[in-house]
Amino acid sequence: MSDLLERLRGRGWRMTAQRRVVAEVLDGEHVHLTADEVHSRAVARLPEISRATVYNTLGELVSLGEVLEVATDKRAKRYDPNAHRPHxxxxxxxxxxxxxxxxxxxxxxxxxxxxxxxxxxxxxxxxxxxxxxxxxxx
Amino acid sequence: MSDLLERLRGRGWRMTAQRRVVAEVLDGEHVHLTADEVHSRAVARLPEISRATVYNTLGELVSLGEVLEVATDKRAKRYDPNAHRPHxxxxxxxxxxxxxxxxxxxxxxxxxxxxxxxxxxxxxxxxxxxxxxxxxxx
DNA sequence: GCTTGACTTAGACATTGTCTATTGTAGGAT
DNA sequence: ATCCTACAATAGACAATGTCTAAGTCAAGC
The missing domain is CATH 3.30.1490.190 (Ferric-uptake regulator, C-terminal dimerisarion domain)
Known part of the structure; x- marks a missing residue:
């Protein structure tokens, strides 16, 4: 996971506390979380993080190919950190x-x-x- | 499609103008429509039909196995009338x-x-x- | 043609996601 | 070490999709 942070820094990502927390939440957990679940867990570590930031950060991670969006037929999209091993x-x-x-x-x-x-x-x-x-x- | 109406009647469905219109919209169209698109088209034929009825009816058709819900990663679920031919x-x-x-x-x-x-x-x-x-x- | 319970309605509410204007800050420049 | 500036974060309004409720309506059996 520090791998992840390294890769992101290498791509010119500005490293902020919020982004680090989102990345850590995704990495620490092997279930596929919804954006809201990511937000809840992020808030536990960094209470002032906003919903918009979590959505933005997840969207950026998806664009960068580090995380996959999974659309099961449930309502909310889920985020899958396992982007580098096809499954x-x-x-x-x-x-x-x-x-x-x-x-x-x-x-x-x-x-x-x-x-x-x-x-x-x-x-x-x-x-x-x-x-x-x-x-x-x- | 009158097939569909027959099948539904056979299963004890009470036939109403609203349900008929929803079934016709699904049948007449081979794109996969969102619930909202189904509603728009239904309104064109039966102006007083409500959103809730369209959602209810689609849900019932799905339960009965006559229509499939398709979750592409777009936001809204789509409804696929082609439930009897696997694809x-x-x-x-x-x-x-x-x-x-x-x-x-x-x-x-x-x-x-x-x-x-x-x-x-x-x-x-x-x-x-x-x-x-x-x-x-x- | 009644009656009745299933169906429909309008609109409030809930959930998920997006956008904007403002404030804050990481990281390079000095 | 401090300052600058572009990029990031924030709160909260807004948008899109879906669900629920209370009250009225009507299809279908008698």
Whole structure:
């Protein structure tokens, strides 16, 4: 994670207490947090940090490719710090729990040219849905 | 689409002007509309229909499995009337245009048991991202 | 043609995200 | 070490999307 801070500094990021805290929150936690959850945790460490700053910082991290936005079908976007290891997601349809998964195969290769409609396809996102053990037991 | 209305009546749906209009809007259009777009088009045919009714009706159609919710990473959920033919989506990262696509292969088979964490996996959603011809030209 | 419970309505409310004008500050220049 | 300045942070208004409630309306069975 100091890796992360180093990389950011290397890219000309001005280092501020707020940005450091946001980066630390993302790094310390392996669940995928919503922007609001990031804000709550950031406030715990730096009470005067504002919502706008958290949103701005998350947006910058996404632009820089250090963090991924994940749109499960829940309401809020989630932020995934695991941007450098490609992976997909498994989501519990009932409680919303998320796990990172690594399917075999390459879905990009499964989309024939005839199905690309002239698009330049750069990325695939695979979301598996199901029921987690906890919810199945209930 | 009268198919759809038949099926719904068969399931004990009370048929109202509002519900008919929502079903017609979804059926007549092959783009994936947001709830708000559905509302706008419904209002054009039935000016006094309320937003809440459109949301309720869409939610009911989703529960009944007649329509799918699609969460691209845009802000609003989109509603996909094509629920009975399995397909995935190709999204333009710039303008948000969506196409239905039919990749080969079966992503469900690509998720080994060891990567399922005890979940009962029932569904996969694949979203390809890229740049559409229009945006590439610009 | 009644009755009744499901449906619809308007609009308040909730959640998530964005923008703006102002104030603060990191980091280079002196 | 101090000063400058552009970039960053702040509070809070605003916007977009979605949910809920209380009261009125109507489809469908009798």
């Amino acid at each position: 997909h997601h498994l989501v519990c349809a009932q409680c919303g729990a998320i796990r990172d998964v690594h399917p075999t195969g390459n879905p990009l290769a499964d989309l024939p040219d005839s199905e690309r409609f002239g698009f330049t396809v750069s990325d695939v996102e695979v979301t598996y849905r199901g029921t987690c053990p906890n919810c199945a037991a209930a | 995935h989506h190709l999204v333009c990262a710039q303008c948000g245009a969506i196409r239905d696509v039919h990749p080969t292969g079966n992503p469900l088979a690509d998720l080994p048991d060891s990567e399922r964490f005890g979940f009962t996996v029932s569904d996969v959603e694949v979203t390809y991202r890229g740049t559409c011809p229009n945006c590439a030209a610009a």
